[in-house]
Structure formats: C-alpha cells, structure tokens
Amino acid sequence: MRQYLAAIVVGIAITFLSMPSSAVARTRLIVNCFWPPQHFVCTKxxxxxxxxxxxxxxxRVTANIPPKSVSPPPEQLASVEKNLVDAAVQFNGLIxxxxxxxxxxMQPFSGSRDSLAMTQAAWETNRKFYPDEFGTVELLAQWVITPGDLYSGTDTPIVTLEDFRSRKMWALPGPLANIAKEIGAGVVATPAVRSNEVIANGVVDSHLGLNGDGLKAFQVLPYTRSMTRFSRPVYSTSFSFFVNKDKWAEISPEDQxxxxxxxQDKVGMVAAGLWDSVSREVLAGFGDLGIVELTGDPDLEAALVSAAEPTTAAWKAKAAEAGIDGEAALAFYRERVADLSK
Known part of the structure; x- marks a missing residue:
C-alpha cells in the first residue's frame, strides 16, 4: 500500500513539474487606459x-485593459496606489x-521636435538623478510627447510680440497659461479635452499648446489658420507608466x-514614436487645409523665454526640496536631447 501511495505522489509531482510554468504561477494585471478606447495608447x-x-x-504574467477608464486622468496614480487597477499611465503635469x-x-524651451530623443533623454535623466522618486509604485517607463505650438484662428498670423499681446488665446493650464499671461495675452486655460468647446465656439482667436495629435483628437483643425514656430519648441509634456507595489511583489525577481x-522600449519609446508619427501626418495635411506655417520674430521668442524663467526657477526650488539637483538634471536632459535629436 505504501509503495502504491508513494507511486501516486511521485506521479503527481512529475505531472506538476512537467506543467507549463504559466500554469504553476500566474499574475494577472489590470492595466488602465484613460484615453478614449480608440486612441493608440489603448490600442497599440x-x-x-x-x-x-x-x-x-x-x-507567468498576463494582463488586460478594461473597456473604459476606471478613473479620470488626474487620478491614475491614486487608482494604482488604492488597488483599483494594477497599472496605469499618469500625465506628470497633474502630479x-x-x-x-x-x-x-516639461521645462519650457528644453526639448526638441524629436519625441524619441526627448524620451530617451528623460529616461536617462530619471535613472541618473531620481530613480526612486516614485516611491509608492514601481515606475516602468516614461516618455515625452511631440511639443505643442502656437496657432492663430484668424487670417492674421501671430508673428510679432504685438500680435501675441493682442490675442485672446486658449492655453494649457500651468506653464503655458502663465507664460501667455506674463507677456500680456488674454488667456482661457482649460484641460486639453475641453479645448474644442473654447476654440470652436469662438471664445478665443488663437491657441497655444496642442501638437498634431491634439489638433486631430480635439477636432480644432477647422478653426486653425496658421501655425507659428520658434527656434526651440516652447513646451512639451511627459507621462509615467507604473505598477502597483503589492502586485509587483507577486512577480518573481527574474520576471521583474x-x-x-x-x-521603456515597448511603452516609452513606442508611445513617443506614435505621437511623432501622428503629428507629422497631421502637419503634412496643412497645405490641403490652407493652414500656413510661419516663424515667430526673435523678439517674440525672447519674450516667451523670459516669461518662462519663473516657471523653471520655481521647479528647481521644489526639486531641491525633494533632494533633486534640478540644475544638473535639467542641464543633463537638455544636453542629451541635443545630442540625440535628429
């Protein structure tokens, strides 16, 4: 009898050991996507x-994406911390x-028009200067997207400082809205998802901060007549992708x-590349839409740079409070962007 039982035990053990590893230990992640379901972050x-x-x-580790976002954009980090979802993307400007x-x-006049270069530079900067900043979650990737530009909704483009000051414009809240106000423009600041209602309804006659993807996604191309660019992009935005700490601990060190x-390659770099690709596609269609591209006067660019200085100074002070050498980190980031950009 003992031999019989021993044989059964051995047989069970052999069967267990021969099973695929995915059947032995399996972790399933719920990965949230706050963009509309058809957006390339959710689909690609x-x-x-x-x-x-x-x-x-x-x-051994699998995942799925809910059909719609579990929480609004500002709450992505909180939703992961509270175990509502296991992984999510957060717009860094909201945290x-x-x-x-x-x-x-996201510091003004620090990037280029190459999102892949900015993304690589941002990740290198993170690893070098503040790899443990996201202490409540496991940070897996970051990326910086195609910069936004300055647009006129009238037949008169915005080229000079006087042009800029004469406008009432929509701008992204935060640095861009502050810069525009500092120079003297009238500003209506809302999240990007509400840009259409402000621009399409004629509340403003210009807008600052949308890139090609934003122009398309928020359907403001019909209300855009010209685009003004500068020697360096005024501003760009960045995102972080992370996993819940407890869920991460369920995964073996080897799989981690x-x-x-x-x-970083499959999220950060892919996202950056897609943003650039969509923006290039939209800009390539400007000619057919009658949208003119111009270069801003040096005086206007200088005024924008000067108006941006308080934003960067405040950021450096806050970074110092967190134990981050903002001066060195920003210098490193800018140098790497310049080296990596096409």
Whole structure:
C-alpha cells in the first residue's frame, strides 16, 4: 500500500513539474487606459507591452485593459496606489505636487521636435538623478510627447510680440497659461479635452499648446489658420507608466527583471514614436487645409523665454526640496536631447 501511495505522489509531482510554468504561477494585471478606447495608447502601446510581458515571462504574467477608464486622468496614480487597477499611465503635469524630477522634460524651451530623443533623454535623466522618486509604485517607463505650438484662428498670423499681446488665446493650464499671461495675452486655460468647446465656439482667436495629435483628437483643425514656430519648441509634456507595489511583489525577481528590460522600449519609446508619427501626418495635411506655417520674430521668442524663467526657477526650488539637483538634471536632459535629436 505504501509503495502504491508513494507511486501516486511521485506521479503527481512529475505531472506538476512537467506543467507549463504559466500554469504553476500566474499574475494577472489590470492595466488602465484613460484615453478614449480608440486612441493608440489603448490600442497599440499598452496592448503591445502586455504581449511583450507575456512573452518574456513565458505567460507567468498576463494582463488586460478594461473597456473604459476606471478613473479620470488626474487620478491614475491614486487608482494604482488604492488597488483599483494594477497599472496605469499618469500625465506628470497633474502630479506636480507629488513629484519633481518627472517634470524635467516639461521645462519650457528644453526639448526638441524629436519625441524619441526627448524620451530617451528623460529616461536617462530619471535613472541618473531620481530613480526612486516614485516611491509608492514601481515606475516602468516614461516618455515625452511631440511639443505643442502656437496657432492663430484668424487670417492674421501671430508673428510679432504685438500680435501675441493682442490675442485672446486658449492655453494649457500651468506653464503655458502663465507664460501667455506674463507677456500680456488674454488667456482661457482649460484641460486639453475641453479645448474644442473654447476654440470652436469662438471664445478665443488663437491657441497655444496642442501638437498634431491634439489638433486631430480635439477636432480644432477647422478653426486653425496658421501655425507659428520658434527656434526651440516652447513646451512639451511627459507621462509615467507604473505598477502597483503589492502586485509587483507577486512577480518573481527574474520576471521583474525581464519586464523592466522591455518596458521603456515597448511603452516609452513606442508611445513617443506614435505621437511623432501622428503629428507629422497631421502637419503634412496643412497645405490641403490652407493652414500656413510661419516663424515667430526673435523678439517674440525672447519674450516667451523670459516669461518662462519663473516657471523653471520655481521647479528647481521644489526639486531641491525633494533632494533633486534640478540644475544638473535639467542641464543633463537638455544636453542629451541635443545630442540625440535628429
């Protein structure tokens, strides 16, 4: 009898050991996407990361994306911390009270028109200067998107400082709205998702801060007549992608390492590339839409740079309070952007 039972135990053990590793230990992540379901972050970026994670962990870690966002955009970090979802993307501008280093790539006149270069530079800056800033979650990737520009909704473009001061414009809240006010423009500041109602209804005659993807997504191209650019982009925005700490702890160290090894490439760099691709496509159609591209006068650019200085000074002070050398981090970021940009 004992031999019989022993044989059964051995047989069960052999069967268990021969089972695929995915059947032995499996972690499923709920990955939130706050963009509309048809946006490429929800259809390409995050699904591509999930596929890669399942590949490198041999199925031990899987994931799914809910059909609609579990929480509004400002609450992505909080939703992960509260275990409402296991992973999410956060617009860093909405958590400036929580993090400082993540805003390095959002400092005015610090980027280029190459999102891949800015994203690579931002990640290198994070690893070098503040790798542990996101202490409540496991940070896996960051990226910086195509810069926004200055647009006129009338047949008169905005080229000079006087042109700028004469306008009532929509601007993204925060640095861009502050810069525009400092120079003397009338400003209506709302989140990007509400830009259409302000621009389309004629509340303003110009807008500042949308890139090609934003122009398309928020349907403001019909109300845009010209675009003004400067030698350096005025401003760009950045995002962070992270996983809940407790959920991350369920994953083996080997699989954690494998996931870290693919996340920045499969999330950060892919997202940056897609933003640039969509923006290029939209800008390529300007001619057919009768939208003119111009270059701003040096005096206007100088005024914008000067008006941006308080924003960066305040950021450096807050970074210092968090133990981050903002001066060195920003200098490193700008140098890497210049080196990496096409």
């Amino acid at each position: 970026v995050l699904p591509g990361w999930i596929e890669e994670v399942e590949r490198v962990t041999e199925g 400036g009270n929580r993090v400082s280093g993540a805003l390095t790539g 390492q494998a996931i870290r090894g693919v996340s």
